[in-house]
Amino acid sequence: MFGTHYRIERKSIMLAVAIMVVASIGGLIEIAPLFTIDDTVESDPKMRVYTPLELAGRNIYIREGCYACHSQMIRTLQDEVERYGPYSLAVESKYDHPMLWGSKRTGPDLARLGGKYSDQWHTAHLKNPRDVVPQSIMPRYNWLSESQLQTKYLGDDLRALRAVGVPYTDAMIENATADAVAQASPDDDTAGLVKRYGEATQIRSFDGDKGTVSEMDALVAYLQVLGKLSDAAHQPPAPTK
Structure with a gap:
């Protein structure tokens, strides 16, 4: 076997052809399944998009490196399903750019976190994790409550996501800044927000301070919607043909 390999190495053209053949085989193995993706990936026509406030929270989640310790992908293992819910x-993750599946679990998986804890719990946990989980090694993010959310460019974020397939409308893009503020200001007029994003939109002061819209508002809003944009995982499996 080694003798054949050595002979191929001495012939540059033969070596190049051999490399192309091996690379082609690997490429076909990876690419071929994509031709059947419409038949293998589930669909959910009722799936909601992130609101501007939730999207801002997701951006903060990525900025602070939360994905480095928390995955958002429940595997099919029985113990994971029993702990976290449906796999x-x-x-x-259809509208997640980038997706945050991951495999690192210094902290628990967050794929089904939405609604599991109250806003007050999340706010306290982010300010000082050891106040609610004494054994936690998570760092503090107390400054998020004091940092005003920058909403000026949220429309650009929505426009960029629409370019890669997220179905944001012109009205959503045009009203992105106002909608982000409205979602964290329950005393304001929120009719437009609900019209654009649906009755399931969570509207409240997520950090408990109605006077400002903070980065804490955005991050908690994002955490509270994880696992709630689609109910596909909770539906019975489709009958096999």
Whole structure:
């Protein structure tokens, strides 16, 4: 075997052809399944998009490196399903750019976190994790409550996501800044926000301070919607043909 390999190495053209053949085989193995993706990936026509406030929270989540310790992908293992809920489906990350599946779990998986804890719990936990989980090694993010959320460019964020397939409308893009403020200001007029994003939109002061819209508002709003944009994972499996 080694003798054949050595002979191929001495012939540059033969070596190049051999490399191309091996690379082509690997490429076909990776590319071929993509031709059947419409048949293998679930669909959910009722799936909601992130509101501007939730999207801003997701951006903060990425900025602060939360994905380095928390995955958002529940595997099909029985112990994971029993702890976290139904295993993750591809369609649930349809509008995630980039996706945050991951495999690192210094902290627990967050794919089904939405609604599990109260806003007050999340705010206290982010300010000082050891106040609610004494054994936690998570760093503090107390400054998020004091940092005003920058909403000026949220429309640009929505426009960029629409370019890669997220179905944001012109009205959503035009009103992105106002909608982000409205979602964290329950005493303001929120009719337009609900019209654009649906009755399931969570509207309240997420950090408990109605006077400002902070980065804490945005991050908690994002955490509270994880696992709630689609109910595909909770539906019975489709009958096999």
